[in-house]
Amino acid sequence: MLNFGTAGIPINVKPRTTIGAFDFLKKIGLNAMEIEFVRGVNIKEEKAEELKDYSNDIILSVHAPYYINLNAKEPEKVKSSMDRIINSAKIISIFGKKSKKNKNVVFHPGYYLKQDKNKVYRTMVKNINTILSYLTENKINAMLRPETTGKISQFGNVDELIRLSEELNILPCIDFAHIYARSLGKINDYDSFYKIMENMENTLGKKAINDMHVHLSGIEFGKGGEKNHLPLDNSNFNYKDVLKILKDFNTSGTVICESPRMEYDALILKRVYMEL
Numbered sequence: 582m583l584n585f586g587t588a589g590i591p592i593n594v595k596p597r598t599t600i601g602a603f604d605f606l607k608k609i610g611l612n613a614m615e616i617e618f619v620r621g622v623n624i625k626e627e628k629a630e631e632l633k634d635y636s637n638d639i640i641l642s643v644h645a646p647y648y649i650n651l652n653a654k655e656p657e658k659v660k661s662s663m664d665r666i667i668n669s670a671k672i673i674s675i676f677g678k679k680s681k682k683n684k685n686v687v688f689h690p691g692y693y694l695k696q697d698k699n700k701v702y703r704t705m706v707k708n709i710n711t712i713l714s715y716l717t718e719n720k721i722n723a724m725l726r727p728e729t730t731g732k733i734s735q736f737g738n739v740d741e742l743i744r745l746s747e748e749l750n751i752l753p754c755i756d757f758a759h760i761y762a763r764s765l766g767k768i769n770d771y772d773s774f775y776k777i778m779e780n781m782e783n784t785l786g787k788k789a790i791n792d793m794h795v796h797l798s799g800i801e802f803g804k805g806g807e808k809n810h811l812p813l814d815n816s817n818f819n820y821k822d823v824l825k826i827l828k829d830f831n832t833s834g835t836v837i838c839e840s841p842r843m844e845y846d847a848l849i850l851k852r853v854y855m856e857l
Contacts, residue, residue: 583827584640584835585851586613588796591844599624600635611847613640615687615837621646622668629675640835641676642685642726642794645669650691651708652701652736662691663712670716670723685794685835687726687754690736701736702745709749725751726794731759731807738763739777743784752785754794757823758810758839762802769819774826782830793834797823797850798841812842813849821853828857 590602591609602614616624622645624632646669649662670686690709693701709725716723727745730737739760742753760777761769768774781789799816801808813820827836836854838847 582833583793583854584613585847585854586611586615586640586835586837587843587847588615588644588837588839589617589843590614592842593844599632603635603639606639606844609844609848611844611851612638613642613835613837616641616643616672618643618646618665618669620648622665622672624672626671626675629672633676636676641673642687642835642837643669643673645686645688647689649688652691652694652696652704654694659708663708663715666712666725667715667721670712670721670725674722684723685726685754686723687728687794687796689730690727692735698736698741702741705736705745706748709745709751713749713751725749726754727751728754728796729756729759729763731756731762731800731802733763733806735806739780743781746789747784752789752792752794753781754796755781756796756839757820758796758798758800758816758818759807761818762800762807765802765804765806766817769817769822771822771825774823775829778826778830778832790830791833793827793832795823795827795834795836796839797836798839798846810839810841812840813846820850824850824854825857828854 590597591605594601594605646665651662653659666688673684690705727742729739746753797820799811799813800818801811840846
């Protein structure tokens with residue numbers, strides 16, 4: 582079963598509160614939300630404790646702040662990047678059930694900074710492993726989900742993240758719109774999406790298919806990859822074939838809509854998926 586929801590508080594929630602978002606999503610037939618920590622982790626642990634009882638029936642995840650580069654040259658930037666991921670994990674660990682499933686921390690790992698890609702990969706392994714050790718030692722129950730990134734300058738193509746997930750026993754966030762943008766429009770049909778899913782299943786096993794975290798939206802790209810997100814139908818991105826692949830692989834998990842039309846497009850995704 583797939584759950585569909587929004588990246589952040591839906592457009593039509595007034596006033597724009599997290600509790601209001603939970604109620605609104607239930608009313609319109611969506612059951613997932615990714616809490617967006619854009620510039621910083623703006624929900625304190627005490628507040629998360631208060632909110633958790635209101636989140637029943639809503640599958641929650643968090644997107645760690647965007648100011649993250651685990652390959653930064655400056656040690657203090659790497660440390661602050663780690664702290665942002667850890668603080669995001671602390672918040673999501675408070676919500677929901679005791680199992681790791683559905684307690685997802687999505688993050689953009691960082692940039693190549695014109696370095697050798699294998700060297701960058703090893704740096705990512707080392708630094709993410711440090712975060713994982715901290716989470717284990719402090720009994721913080723969360724699944725780290727490095728996200729496939731949309732810009733060619735960013736670490737995080739689909740092969741890198743599948744390899745990273747296998748090595749560290751974590752799972753990726755598959756943003757198919759980012760993959761399309763990063764490929765400059767080349768990865769945009771059923772067969773291309775099928776190969777990604779097949780690679781995931783063959784490398785990471787059924788657990789990756791049974792617990793997916795997916796991002797979808799329209800998207801605009803230039804020569805460097807992703808430029809900005811668009812409404813689904815204002816883009817050439819073939820989201821319908823992505824949904825068909827998810828159906829054909831009998832996937833379970835969550836689909837988060839990052840479109841500017843947020844809940845409108847999330848409902849389109851759900852409807853198209855249910856009609857397949």
